[in-house]
Amino acid sequence: MKVSLNWLNDYVDLKDISTGEIVDSLTMSGLEVEDVVDQKEMYKNFIVGFVEKKEKHPNADRLSVCIVATGKESVSVICGARNVERGQKVVFAPVGTIIPKGNVELKKAKIRGVESSGMICAEDELLLSEDHSGIMVLDPKLKEGTPIVDALNLDDVLMEIAITPNRPDALSHLGVARDLSAIFKKDLHLPKINLKESNIDINDTASIEIADEKNCPRYSSLVVLDVKVDDSPDWLKNKISSIGLRPINNIVDITNYVMYETGQPLHAFDLDRLNGKKIIVKSTKRKSEFTTLDSKERELLRDTLMICDAEKDVAIAGVMGGENSEIYYDTKNVLIESAYFDPSSIRKTSKYMQLSTDASYRFERGTDPNNTLFAAERTAALIGEIADGKIAKGSIDVYPKMIEERIVKFRLRRLNKILGFNVSAEDSIQIFEKLGFGVKQLANEELKVTVPTYRPDIEQEVDLIEEIARISGYHNVPTIPRISITLDTKHDETVLTNNVRDFSNALGLSEIINNPLQPELLAKSTGDAVKLSNPLSMDMAYLRTSLLPGALSVVARNLNRGEKNLSLFEIGNVFNLKEDKSDINSFDDFDEEEKIIFILSGKKVERDWFSDTKEYDFYDLKGIVNSFLSKISLDNLLNDSYYSIYNNIYEFYLTKNFKDREVGLGGKIRSDVLKKFDIEQNVYCFEFNFSELKQIPVIQNKYSEPLKYPKVFRDFAFVFDKTVLFDDVRNFIQVKSSKLLKNVNVFDIFESKELGQNKRSMAFELEYFDMDRTLTEEEVEKDFEKLIKLVSKQFNAKLRGN
């Protein structure tokens, strides 16, 4: 909210306090000042200029060359505005002035060959409004050379304050002034109301009825007759435009002024346009439509609180008035509405209609139910004075059930327990009283605090403690330099995840982090996706069901940018609806699981002096997966299955299983899938269900003694049919060999014309040892010879090299 320092001075005398100190104190007591405009500073170089001469620019039709008298000299200035004329008094910025719009320094310039030493300004350049239709034309009586600050009374300081939702009271100048009076221990002066009532009884002019007391607990009203709708006087125009409002007419301007003064939203009805001169506050019984004063037809939900006359709706309560009853130029009689509406009712309406107004903003945060009459009287008095109206005698104030002030107990001991420092009873009492709270000291250490209804945020003792803390300043709370630590066990649920990141790094993979929000097509390609009800865009309407689509998007993006060799991993949560569920009604309806994905694409080794190019392949992926599993001690607990059958994502793939339950899957991505991502090189991915891996009980690693005796190695190579799989041969060897054979490694595989079609050679290295003794050549040789025979026979294979 924009707040004017001059305006604040109407209620609390701040003249002896520097602007800097005021701004700081507000921020440090909870009303954060986000921006400050000190007009005296901002406009210090601008002066009144006199246009002595105006000629057409010789080289540009739309520009004029003006001679401007500045009081000291006459300078030539190029001006593009159409409304500039000889004899005008204008706002002149000499060379060197900082122009507020854009915050740029004005320099001497040549415009189409003619020199320009300064600028004649429009309102928007001074940030006085958005208006750029022409230059500002000033009062001809002003003398050239007069500083604009004096000529236009631009001596205010305007602050943009961020008001948190708990402080509706501070959405007004009086509210901000009240905080300042507490901070600087000064008196707060409420505006004096000079109500000159006529002898016409208000009850003869109008009547009011509340049909929905729950949503409208109070409706106060005054009536002013025979008003003259006109432009507002300058002081009022200046006041409301200083905080960024556009002056409309005196009646509307006054209601805005009183709202920004007191925080109470007001509405002025043209009384003669109210059928039956009657106001009825009630909620709609069905869906309907209504045209608001901005000439928009709006749909109303059932149970929307409305202001009605005897026949029709005239305003959406607390949100916006209707076109059918607004003030217009020949309005004579005015009914002032000053009501208290239930905050959540207004909020619902405003949310549904996506219409937030100054009024609804205040009502939904909570206005003061006990200030409606004051605000109505203040408004009526000003209308009487400014619009020359006759104020009807008395008021109509429908308030069936008084909303009482809250009484909250406050213990100094409790303040100490929460803040960790002491405040005296006297200081506390002073702060409370300055904030307008009633205080009664019960015992030495205890106060009974009566909280005014303009502070709906103060509900309990801790809220009072915050008031003391913020007004006396958080810097007064000590910053203690030591803490005590309990000696119970500390948990770190992220240890395994951290380790996995380290292992992945060691395997050469870099971590990526993707946005889990995806378009429908991607999310549904890998699972039963959860849909957002209010997505930002269709591209981000679903939650990912797998890390794979995000990974492929990253590959595509990098290829696009010329990064073609990628080794990546990601750890993140994915979301899947459970089978037969279409919506989420409980945590049992979906799975949120942590997954980890490994991604390889492009060259593992680039062309270099020591090696040829090597592309990543399936065996790189498999190797990484297995190394990873061995680091987290799961390699011996999981088993592999291989698939080359049809799959909509993978050309061929491998699964890792724990007791028949698949915990990981990956392989080579199909080229038609890659095509959809515009990827033209092979991509290998493997995705683990990390949540499930974490559930597998790991056998604690134990020390095993290194082998003391020599190993014995034997090699053989066979020519097999290509249909014979490595794994089958190895398993066969392991089953048939003696217990002394500990490892079977394949070290050479090739095909060639000499071997024959559909044949390949596989060479194996057999590793023999015993933990307790040295082996003899004979026993190894015996086993080796036996295996040669058995393998040849079993696989119809031919031993090579013999």
Added chain:
Amino acid sequence: MLTDNITRVKKDFSKDIADVKDIGDLEEIRIKYLGRNGIISKLFDQLKDVPKDDKPAVGKELNLLRINVTSQFEKLQTSLASEKDEKESKVDLTLPGKKYQIGSKHILTQTLDEMKSIFKGMGFSIHEGPELESDYYNFEALNFPHDHPARDMQDTFFINEDFLLRTHTSPVQIRLMENMKPPVRAIMPGRVYRNEAVSARSYCMFHQVEGLYVDTDVTFAELKGTLVAFAHQYYGKDLKYRFRPSFFPFTEPSAEMDITCFMCKGEGCNICKYTGWLEILGCGMVHPNVFKSVNYDSEKYTGYAFGMGIERIAMLKYGITDIRIFFENDFRFLKQF
């Protein structure tokens, strides 16, 4: 006579060794002078014919000759050998080393790791919670009533009326307290979502670290002490800070912590919006209504909570001006850190 021979051999040797061009020449000289049947060996044979009185002197001279020849020979041998190595070496040590690829953690992970280690050192545990949350955990239990404007502070992605993507890591506080009795001292890192238009300054998801400490004597003064200690460790000892009152429904009193802008050192710049301060976190004392929702006795226990955005802190620390770069996963960006 022998003495004359010695003098002549000396002269011959000097001439011969001056003519040596390579190791082969040198080997010839070795055989000629120092070989078993070489000149010097023969001179020694002649020593027996020298008169007894002259023997010591001549012997000494002969020995000197041998030492001299040997030493000159060895010197030349070393220099020729190194010349040969240089000419014939097969190892070009200037070739580039072979590439070994080591991966990097995402910069957000690295930032979080650093924060975790500071808080672990202060006795905090680390816990996690789900991203797809219920309205109850994300709002209601944290004292955000239905239809309250406080909910507008966090633009929310909803799944439906009761489920949503968590807007902060604070729901993990509730889950933690539901499952344990005080004392509770933990940080809770995680991903959160906000329904905000994507721009250089805001993204629809980001990461937070939540902190919570509940015990019998936890005060606002201790909260300040803890966070100041964190800031000093993370940003440096000479940093200035301030705590400003703020509003969060789940803490009372609430505060925001600012530190001196390290771009301009407090002078004012566009990063700190010309205030000289940078907001780094929100914090406060746990609201009694929150304790009520987890059945903690708020008369007996007090607690503090805090939360900070990891992206924001990483952006400030590394001078990153566009938040979107974190999630583009450009390999060149990933490899920078």
